[in-house]
Amino acid sequence: MTELHLELESVRLATFGEWPTNAPVTAEELVSNGFFATGSWLEAECHFCHVRIDRWEYGDQVAERHRRSSPICSMVLAPNHCGNVPREQESDKEGNSVVDSPAQCACPDLLLEANRLETFKNWPNPNITPQALAKAGFYYLNRLDHVKCVWCNGVIAKWEKNDNAFDEHRRFFPNCPRVQMGPLIEFAAGKNLDELGIQPTSLPQRPKYACVDARMRTFSDWPIGNIQPAEALAQAGLYYQKIGDQVRCFHCNIGLRSWQKEDEPWHEHAKWSPKCQFVLLAKGPAYVNEVREATAATARSPPATAPAPSLQADTLMDEAPAKEALALGIDGGVVRNAVQRKLSSSGCAFATLDELLHAIFDEAGAEAALEVREPPEPSAPFMESCQATTSKAATTVPVLVADAIPEAPQAVIASVPATEASNVADQLQKMSMAPPNGNLSLEEENRQLKDARLCKVCLDEEVGVVFLPCGHLATCNQCAPSVANCPMCRADIKGFVRTFLS
Template structure:
């Protein structure tokens, strides 16, 4: 299998063989802007930044949508220096292909001026001592070898006549305020050989369905969710999905991917990352490492043959000797009921109950209320088993009130003891309210907690730094739908995930 050279416009154009002639945007415009067809209807992917765009509409400008979706793509910032090879340059005068091997393509391509080190190499004969080549290269400029003219690789702006004490970034901002390098700011450095993904910087892109950007709005769509026992609505909403009122189909508010046919063992975040690994909401909320783990696990499962699992009935017989089943039998629950619950668990999820608590929930929630009436009088429990009964949830305990009353001794408290406890609580509350108490310390703790809360939802902990302003203001859930920084109202050009320790 030969490698396709997607840097060639002719190779990218060949992928549009099934592109509709009446499509909202033409294949030629897409190819010129770095895109190739993925084969998924009207979806195209940029070879240089790998952003995928679909749902094209009539009147769309390919270059503008590319810039909005991936503002720091090398094709957007420097189309003449990103390695793209137009069709007019692919053949020489005799009709021979200029690029016919990966090595030759590398030697013929221009140096990547997006890298600061390569820009610095152009300043070998720099004539102006008023400003250093290092400062100019850091600000995005390379030398044109004409007087002291320099050009920005990001915005193509040209500046000359540098004077003493000029600041490269300040002058760049004065003449070209919309340049992406200027808006990123001088604190962001591009390490040689590394792209923004490797540096942890994620470009901004607006959600496809902004009205479902908050969790509460997505939760409201699940009012008539048909399979709450298979997939809880809260888990789906947290994963960025809202219900479309069609079967069990949900859709991501940000990347617009649709998911359906949910099984009980499916995990919403895992499925979202598996089918839409480029979704910025998933990348921001869970991190690129999580997405890579999901893709690696999916690839490993595709390579390995499915294992032959033992029949659930045989496994259920073996698990009847485990601790959760024995404890349920000791409670007086019928053995057939316990075995059926274990077998249902194996059939749906493939794993057994790890605790008595889970087993009791399955028995009383799924089998029906009539099963709770089939409890027999248990044998006298031992001391360790009494502790296990105390650890069960109130839901399970309510189903067998006689057993809990017999197993757990309750020590009644007299009126005098209750009044004594009440007096102690009143003393504590009075002491905390005195001027000499810890009121100032409590207020300080409250302020510290407020500082760590998201400034949008006021619920989750902050976890995203906005670029270029650098404010840590929102949580992972709210950041993708924010256009301006809540603190300073500056335009957001990128995100960086943070972890408070």
């Protein structure tokens, strides 16, 4: 099979043979911006960054949608240096086609630092090193000491001693994407931002539904609550359109309908819109890849009969996470219910004890999770650690699996013999008071640590996204896609990185 040279505009144009003549955007405009037709209705793919865009609407500007979807694409940032070959340049002076030898006119990918560094072979200015200039996004123009940025096309010359390439870049071109990403981010050879775990920011299509509560309000007359609960759909970024059972994503604007009882909202969202930034932030690229692989595997083979969840749950109760939770004193029924919910929603088990405990507290609530029973007799070192924190109460009070001191110490004292109640009360009071040296009490310190891990937008979920270039860890996965400026420093957000607190 002959390989298509899609860097040539004429070759890309040939892929639009079945493109509708009344389409919202023309084939010529798509081709000039690096796209070729995938053959899937109104879907086009960029040859240089491989982003796919569909659902074109009348009035769309191809270049603008390309920039929003893939702001670091070499065709967007440096169309004259990305290897694109316009149709008027595809023939030599004698009219001979050069389709079979595109390497003669293709330029190196200057988004890669190594390729930029290669342009400095005859660098004449000893005041600054080629390595520093290439790292800051510049390549040499082979004219005096003029260098040009691949991202913003800014040109700087007359470099002086002790000049810092990034500082000068920021001073003259403060809005350059390379400057805003910062010097700590390097673009490894053959890797793009997606491979590095960095997601360029894009604004939601329906920002008024960015909040979970706003999406929940649209489900006031949801007709199939017995088939699909509204809360699960809202958590997955979907709001109700008041038409049958049709819902739509607030961020990528995809519509989903014909829900079945076995459908899982996150799975369906990732299956039909794998490029949705909300899904990628909330669930992660690994989850989206798993969904795509599962969908492809299902298409290749007939569905297998899965074991009943109850049978799987019985087996998983013998695994390490469940055993460790039982050893901590958590009720066996609570653990079993959490394992069954996990199997029903994702089809897999808990990998760690931490995941299981989070599920128990998030799903059942603190009161249900604390239905603990008397733990087995602990070893001597464990008893010593308990006595160091709870004194005499340690031998009679069940160990509470929680990350905070109980707010009502009286509930603990109730299970202590009356003769020892006053001593325990004195010790608990001392634990909650600040020491004479002025340090925070244990309870206050624990509260501040909890507050630091809360999302600064919804004040409910745990933080999980780092904003670039400022680097603040400020919001949860749900709130991050709807934020344009960092809540901490108000800096413009140019990208996201998912994080995992451990």
